[in-house]
Amino acid sequence: MRAVNLLPRDGGRQRTIKKESLPLLVGGCTGLLVVAVLGALFMMGSGKVAAAQRNLDDLNRQFAALPPPPAGPSAAQQQLAGEQSARLSALTTAMSSRVSWDRVFREFSLVLPDDVWLTSLNAKSPISPATNASSTGGSTVPSMFTIQGRTYSHDGVARLLSRLQVVPDLTNVQLVSSTSSKVGRQPVVEFTIAADLASGTGSGS
Numbered sequence: 001m002r003a004v005n006l007l008p009r010d011g012g013r014q015r016t017i018k019k020e021s022l023p024l025l026v027g028g029c030t031g032l033l034v035v036a037v038l039g040a041l042f043m044m045g046s047g048k049v050a051a052a053q054r055n056l057d058d059l060n061r062q063f064a065a066l067p068p069p070p071a072g073p074s075a076a077q078q079q080l081a082g083e084q085s086a087r088l089s090a091l092t093t094a095m096s097s098r099v100s101w102d103r104v105f106r107e108f109s110l111v112l113p114d115d116v117w118l119t120s121l122n123a124k125s126p127i128s129p130a131t132n133a134s135s136t137g138g139s140t141v142p143s144m145f146t147i148q149g150r151t152y153s154h155d156g157v158a159r160l161l162s163r164l165q166v167v168p169d170l171t172n173v174q175l176v177s178s179t180s181s182k183v184g185r186q187p188v189v190e191f192t193i194a195a196d197l198a199s200g201t202g203s204g205s
Helices: 011-065 075-096 101-111 129-137 154-164
Strands: 117-123 145-151 170-183 186-197
Touching (some): 101 154, 154 170
Antiparallel strands (some): 145 186, 170 186
């Protein structure tokens, strides 16, 4: 007669052990994955920090290689600069009161009528540019540019006066006097006309 094993098999216990070990396996894999990700992030961060440190070192070396800043001007240099500024100011003042007489006389000759001749001409430069403005603003007779002459009629005097009004370098043109007289047997009109120099006459040529 053959023997029969009536004890239950161990297959169920093995399946139970496998079910119990599955969460441990999943947890271990998850932990390894987290550690791997953290390691990769750490490596990336370390690389960025190293690159920034290298850039900082390069900038420090470039800054150290820069030449030192120049020293400020000495007392002698500052005094020389002050003297140059004073000379430039004096030159500017002198040039502002300079009159381009060649231009004034050229413009005057262009407007002088053929039937007018001069007996005298007086011209003087203003002391300063303010002299022009003060001379043109009031009712005083101008004195910077004065001419005396003769013509054949009062119409000739009026024609000369109107032409002088358009000369750019003359302003405040006024008729001072106009009287009839004779030169020999020729009737003439003797006149005196005065004007001021316009502001800015000294610029140009």
